[in-house]
Amino acid sequence: xxxxxxxxxxxxxxxxxxxxxxxxxxxxxxxxxxxxxxxxxxxxxxxxxxxxxxxxxxxxxxxxxxxxxxxxxxxxxxxxxxxxxxxxxxxxxxxxxxxxxxxxxxxxxxxxxxxxxxxxxxxxxxxxxxxxxxxxxxxxxxxxxxxxxxxxxxxxxxxxxxxxxxxxxxxxxxxxxxxxxxxxxxxxxxxxxxxxxxxxxxxxxxxxxxxxxxxxxxxxxxxxxxxxxxxxxxxxxxx
Amino acid sequence: xxxxxxxxxxxxxxxxxxxxxxxxxxxxxxxxxxxxxxxxxxxxxxxxxxxxxxxxxxxxxxxxxxxxxxxxxxxxxxxxxxxxxxxxxxxxxxxxxxxxxxxxxxxxxxxxxxxxxxxxxxxxxxxxxxxxxxxxxxxxxxxxxxxxxxxxxxxxxxxxxxxxxxxxxxxxxxxxxxxxxxxxxxxxxxxxxxxxxxxxxxxxxxxxxxxxxxxxxxxxxxxxxxxxxxxxxxxxxxxxxxxxxxxxxxxxxxxxxxxxxxxxxxxxxxxxxxxxxxxxxxxxxxxxxxxxxxxxxxxxxxxxxxxxxxxxxxxxxxxxxxxxxxxxxxxxxxxxxx
Numbered sequence: 001x002x003x004x005x006x007x008x009x010x011x012x013x014x015x016x017x018x019x020x021x022x023x024x025x026x027x028x029x030x031x032x033x034x035x036x037x038x039x040x041x042x043x044x045x046x047x048x049x050x051x052x053x054x055x056x057x058x059x060x061x062x063x064x065x066x067x068x069x070x071x072x073x074x075x076x077x078x079x080x081x082x083x084x085x086x087x088x089x090x091x092x093x094x095x096x097x098x099x100x101x102x103x104x105x106x107x108x109x110x111x112x113x114x115x116x117x118x119x120x121x122x123x124x125x126x127x128x129x130x131x132x133x134x135x136x137x138x139x140x141x142x143x144x145x146x147x148x149x150x151x152x153x154x155x156x157x158x159x160x161x162x163x164x165x166x167x168x169x170x171x172x173x174x175x176x177x178x179x180x181x182x183x184x185x186x187x188x189x190x191x192x193x194x195x196x197x198x199x200x201x202x203x204x205x206x207x208x209x210x211x212x213x214x215x216x217x218x219x220x221x222x223x224x225x226x227x228x229x230x231x232x233x234x235x236x237x238x239x
Numbered sequence: 240x241x242x243x244x245x246x247x248x249x250x251x252x253x254x255x256x257x258x259x260x261x262x263x264x265x266x267x268x269x270x271x272x273x274x275x276x277x278x279x280x281x282x283x284x285x286x287x288x289x290x291x292x293x294x295x296x297x298x299x300x301x302x303x304x305x306x307x308x309x310x311x312x313x314x315x316x317x318x319x320x321x322x323x324x325x326x327x328x329x330x331x332x333x334x335x336x337x338x339x340x341x342x343x344x345x346x347x348x349x350x351x352x353x354x355x356x357x358x359x360x361x362x363x364x365x366x367x368x369x370x371x372x373x374x375x376x377x378x379x380x381x382x383x384x385x386x387x388x389x390x391x392x393x394x395x396x397x398x399x400x401x402x403x404x405x406x407x408x409x410x411x412x413x414x415x416x417x418x419x420x421x422x423x424x425x426x427x428x429x430x431x432x433x434x435x436x437x438x439x440x441x442x443x444x445x446x447x448x449x450x451x452x453x454x455x456x457x458x459x460x461x462x463x464x465x466x467x468x469x470x471x472x473x474x475x476x477x478x479x480x481x482x483x484x485x486x487x488x489x490x491x492x493x494x495x496x497x498x499x500x501x502x503x504x505x506x507x508x509x510x511x512x513x514x515x516x517x518x519x520x521x522x523x524x525x526x527x528x529x530x531x532x533x534x535x536x537x538x539x540x541x542x543x544x545x546x547x548x549x550x551x552x553x554x555x556x557x558x559x560x561x562x563x564x565x566x567x568x569x570x571x572x573x574x575x576x577x
Contacts, residue, residue: 049463049464050463051460051463051464070468071463071464071466072463072466072467072468075464075465075466076466080464081464083460083461083464087458087460087461087464088458088461089453089454089457089458089461089462090457090458091453091457092453092454092457096450099450100450100454100462100465101465103447103450103451103454103465103466103467104465104466150465151464154465154466
């Protein structure tokens with residue numbers, strides 16, 4: 001297991017946002033957490049990146065306990081996130097944003113760095129065209145590409161994606177998800193949080209369903225996609 | 240009102256303008272400290288005026304230590320060796336005070352996610368504590384039985400009086416613009432201040448740490464996800480703000496020559512005004528706001544009389560904020576909302 005979450009509890013003030021969740025992410029896979037609004041998906045990812053304090057439970061990354069590590073140490077270890085709402089730096093250009101993704105890297109003048117930049121531009125040719133443009137003036141879809149590209153610039157071992165499909169046109173959603181699969185086949189492990197359950201289950205090797213801060217179902221993506229009660233609750237009938 | 244005093248002759252106009260630029264340059268350097276801390280923390284560091292005030296004392300103390308207490312009048316050229324030591328000392332002391340402020344008055348509150356208002360109260364409290372602490376320095380020395388040994392520095396019984404640099408620096412005529420005589424002191428102040436600001440601007444634009452500062456200013460949570468250590472970034476902004484305030488304090492002492500435990504107050508309010516006027520959170524705005532404020536209040540003093548200097552400054556602030564609530568240059572460093 002690359003990531004192991006055991007008995008994790010996180011509070012917002014007195015409200016329990018996450019209650020005793022346990023799951024793992026196998027190296028090389030796509031794992032997805034699906035669930036409705038407010039189920040605790042985003043809180044889970046923020047906690048994994050160190051932005052929320054853990055009340056109880058442990059988080060192991062590559063066997064090391066990172067439950068209470070500060071966010072920047074986790075980035076150095078290989079945990080990188082494209083957050084909900086994209087979180088691009090509005091006043092920086094596309095290039096500067098991508099460079100911020102590589103903030104913790106020491107090889108920022110090397111050929112490897114250039115190669116990673118080219119890889120991001122291969123995945124998202126649109127970003128190459130818009131290198132000099134301020135991120136704040138780009139469309140939602142372009143900002144989403146930038147957020148994912150920026151997270152890749154950290155050379156992550158585990159890429160955390162928070163709702164990459166949010167607010168995008170259906171055609172663009174397809175494109176973003178196929179790029180997620182491509183990133184995974186190129187060797188990066190992915191933990192994907194989604195409301196678009198149909199797409200997420202189609203792409204994921206392993207899936208977990210979150211409801212009010214608890215994991216209520218787990219299985220392979222295909223298993224859950226074929227389950228009647230899951231179809232009724234999350235897929236709106238036909239997939 | 241006497242418009243003729245300002246516009247009556249070209250020479251008068253130039254002399255008030257250049258005089259204003261000199262003070263404006265000092266305001267601008269102090270304004271950088273307010274604007275940078277606001278940029279990363281959305282906190283108004285009201286104790287920054289005291290960071291500056293400590294710097295002015297450092298300058299006078301260095302002259303007392305290296306020259307003695309006998310009063311003298313030197314040219315700028317002759318004072319430069321001691322002045323350079325004083326500059327380093329003032330920048331160091333101001334930076335230390337700024338870092339201590341961050342560590343003691345702000346970081347514990349930020350760690351606990353306290354509302355910004357609480358940090359503001361803490362800032363005001365720290366400002367009083369530092370200023371009154373300087374005014375009680377003779378009493379502190381007395382506790383350790385050092386008040387006689389350090390009499391020249393702590394002024395027993397007179398710690399709340401004006402404290403002077405024993406060496407007054409006499410300006411010398413360099414060249415004339417129109418009929419106005421530009422002195423070496425004025426020119427040094429303007430050039431040094433602008434130079435420091437250009438260096439700082441480039442530091443923030445081009446270095447890795449500078450990018451970290453901009454990232455935290457634009458989106459603190461995303462910055463953390465990129466691996467920016469926000470505690471380090473906040474420390475660095477306080478450090479840079481302190482260094483700039485120490486430099487400003489040195490230039491101020493070259494021009495004015497005396498200080499007091501509350502010398503930071505009015506200057507701090509003016510510098511804060513300059514930062515708001517230029518667009519708080521924006522480095523170039525602080526430069527622009529500082530120079531503009533210095534010139535406008537100098538013109539105001541010329542036209543309405545010297546007692547109207549501060550009134551002009553603050554009326555100008557109100558007028559500019561009425562037209563552009565986010566300041567002249569908006570918030571380019573921080574929250575470009577586009």
